[in-house]
Ligand SMILES: Nc1ncnc2c1ncn2[C@@H]1O[C@H](COP(=O)(O)OP(=O)(O)O)[C@@H](O)[C@H]1O
């Protein structure tokens with residue numbers, strides 16, 4: 186029994202009060218559905234007799250997202266009967282409350298209505314396999330990690346500004362609605378014909394006291410992150426906060442504008458220990474100042490979303506390609 | 517070439533084998549696109565199967581081009597992207613901060629009288645030409661590395677406790693380096709792509725005998741009959757192509 190996950194699962198089963206161990210104890214919000222049988226069977230080809238899995242679109246560590254054909258829509262002659270379908274990985278299917286984890290992603294995202302936030306269709310459980318899944322709009326285009334990779338010297342300012350503003354506005358909308366994202370990173374953002382979409386609120390959380398009744402992820406019992414984008418205080422075990430989202434988003438925006446990770450791909454904790462500062466000379470000064478403040482290691486001193494938005498709205502366009510190439514910026 | 521004739525020029529199959537609980541191999545058999553792939557995933561739970569499936573499904577979505585160089589470039593870019601995705605963009609948990617999720621890949625691309633093989637890991641590409649078997653890919657494994665250094669005999673290298681450890685794969689390290697071999701195709705050539713679960717269970721003679729059969733379908737049946745008639749300790753996959 187040295188697999189920590191197995192241990193946690195056993196503990197959860199042994200102690201009835203801890204059945205929903207991924208959620209804060211006492212958060213009066215244990216899911217009201219009975220715990221589902223943990224499943225480790227392969228994903229069926231058709232879920233709920235309705236969604237036929239067609240191909241794997243992506244994996245992110247927590248789960249997998251497939252393209253599926255909605256057979257009902259197809260039956261009614263819809264020429265675009267395709268949806269994206271997200272399931273949790275088997276690592277998580279072992280948790281007795283894995284479906285609640287996915288439901289929390291559904292509930293949080295459903296509370297948001299913004300052009301730059303992904304639209305979900307439904308949360309469902311396949312009765313035969315007991316697999317929980319979310320159906321959501323199928324996005325075309327590419328994830329931001331690929332876009333960044335295709336611009337190794339940084340995206341042209343016009344593109345960077347458009348993407349940056351859309352992302353900042355999506356996050357500002359979520360925060361205003363009381364929803365924290367918890368895992369901002371390039372592969373959780375899609376850019377394509379439909380515009381920019383922020384998705385994957387799988388580690389999201391309702392801001393304290395903002396959405397009572399929703400299950401609360403308890404990070405001391407279920408800690409997850411993406412190392413290169415997690416704020417240093419999250420890696421220390423602190424609770425998710427708006428400031429942690431701002432740190433992660435600042436990492437993404439810095440990478441977008443320069444083509445490079447601000448701390449040479451080190452984690453926030455390592456960068457803090459080495460007292461690194463993100464190199465700013467390639468950025469327009471107002472953007473540089475805002476991003477450096479967004480990347481402050483001390484969450485209390487971090488820039489606000491409003492400050493970042495202001496910088497992206499007002500930063501001057503470089504006056505010419507040559508100036509940009511020279512890395513010089515109008516004062 | 518008619519659509520039927522085109523489809524008949526290749527055949528493919530995968531099997532869990534007799535020991536493993538799940539199949540983490542995946543293949544792509546796209547004769548109309550002149551693209552064939554075998555991937556052998558690794559990682560706990562379903563991670564290995566997800567990695568090999570992601571490779572195969574993403575490669576299937578590449579645009580159809582008529583220029584071999586352009587196609588090879590597109591395929592390489594796609595594999596590099598998956599490598600970065602599985603390596604540095606992964607959400608991890610405190611309980612499992614460094615999960616293994618990766619896959620080997622071997623891809624065969626044909627265009628007119630030219631072909632290319634691209635690979636990482638120990639899945640192989642063989643060529644059957646004029647009654648002889650050639651291994652076109654060279655394994656990225658510790659065993660092969662020991663052999664290349666010339667310090668050990670093939671028997672000694674194979675006995676090394678970590679002989680089968682991979683030195684390269686998609687998703688395990690950055691930067692990824694892919695190997696590529698380009699070649700001319702001769703009339704009568706037959707290609708075999710396969711995972712280690714197939715070739716480790718068969719002698720070179722058995723591989724050649726299967727590839728000398730008159731059709732890819734017969735070759736696949738013979739290869740699988742032989743492995744599944746034995747221990748079949750690993751997942752096995754094979755694609756046979758007669759251009
Ligand atoms: N709606 C969608 N349409 C198309 N592809 C998607 C969609 N949602 C996710 N993906 C792809 O799947 C990957 C993983 O999805 P995500 O929701 O981030 O899962 P995880 O929680 O495992 O990180 C994404 O990075 C993207 O490549």
Ligand SMILES: [Mg+2]
Nearest residue numbers: 245372373385
């Ligand atoms: Mg994700």
Ligand SMILES: [Mg+2]
Nearest residue numbers: 556712713750
């Ligand atoms: Mg194998």
